[in-house]
């Protein structure tokens with residue numbers, strides 16, 4: 501049988517590394533990988549000189565729907581994803597109302613249906629234990645909990661999703677262990693963080709560097725150890741959200757737990773902002789900007805496997821929201837938009853020699869798909885969804901915030917020159933974005949239900 505589409509003449513990055521191969525797609529699925537020139541199809545896409553990556557899977561985005569549509573919704577967030585080579589996203593539950601129960605889970609699922617340009621899964625909250633099973637049944641990719649509390653009334657982090665105490669956390673871990681459902685944890689020491697903020701604020705200190713550091717007190721390491729011990733004691737699969745929002749020593753603490761048999765994974769975004777960038781960005785770069793040595797440590801951990809995967813924590817606060825921090829840096833919400841720039845930054849890192857192509861696809865596609873049980877996602881392999889990104893390794897990209905698609909309308913990476921360029925994104929064999937623009941037509945993203953919960 502002849503295929504629908506053939507990607508001819510490119511270099512495909514398979515789980516084991518790069519190979520010169522033609523990739524055939526039939527019915528939206530990769531139907532064959534073969535030596536160049538040996539397959540035929542109704543439509544041929546010439547990818548000579550290009551690299552073919554599996555679409556990226558970003559398991560940590562905030563598309564803010566429902567409740568904060570002025571910041572983002574699935575239509576705009578997923579357009580950013582598509583243009584950034586991200587073909588699957590998993591959205592966090594700290595919306596308004598927060599997704600604490602089955603009724604809200606179903607309402608959110610129904611609300612965003614038909615509006616996403618990329619495939620998507622949804623995380624559930626984890627504070628209302630009797631609701632967990634029903635949300636898993638509806639297809640939650642996992643459970644997200646927060647150990648922090650909000651610092652301001654309009655904080656996007658709803659306290660309804662914050663763990664009230666260790667007993668509840670353990671009960672949650674026990675419940676999820678029985679279903680092998682992952683629990684993603686925002687690790688924090690809220691008391692220490694609040695104390696540090698108050699002290700710095702009282703002293704009139706408002707340097708963005710200090711704000712970044714205030715999130716990374718030693719108390720976070722103690723909180724992390726508590727989470728890892730609870731995971732060890734219950735057998736729960738625990739996932740450490742934004743491991744780079746902790747002192748850099750967290751990397752080895754997580755790794756030691758993993759080696760001792762704890763089922764733990766960790767994510768971070770591309771560690772591409774340095775503290776020095778805060779001279780220019782100020783509050784816009786808070787909280788993911790690092791001293792150069794820490795950034796190098798994160799890059800090493802991404803390369804050698806101590807950090808399992810890349811996820812952006814795409815936090816589309818508007819420039820205006822962040823500007824609340826121009827006069828009072830403590831008043832700005834944390835985070836910045838990142839879903840559209842993540843893969844370009846990672847490709848640049850590969851071309852700069854920081855990591856291999858094989859490691860890239862593990863970090864950005866395969867490992868996140870495994871975490872969330874997304875069968876058919878995360879790899880260029882026969883039988884997988886034909887989610888593909890075409891990369892021109894010889895081109896360069898200059899990040900232009902005016903061309904990005906998040907409603908946030910800005911990027912801390914604006915003006916950054918990157919090696920490589922994403923030239924096209926395909927979702928289940930259909931081209932959805934080209935040269936940084938979404939192609940016309942209705943959004944075709946599907947709601948994904950993890951394997952084991954069908």
Ligand SMILES: [Zn+2]
Pocket residue numbers: 560562592813
């Ligand atoms: Zn987040």
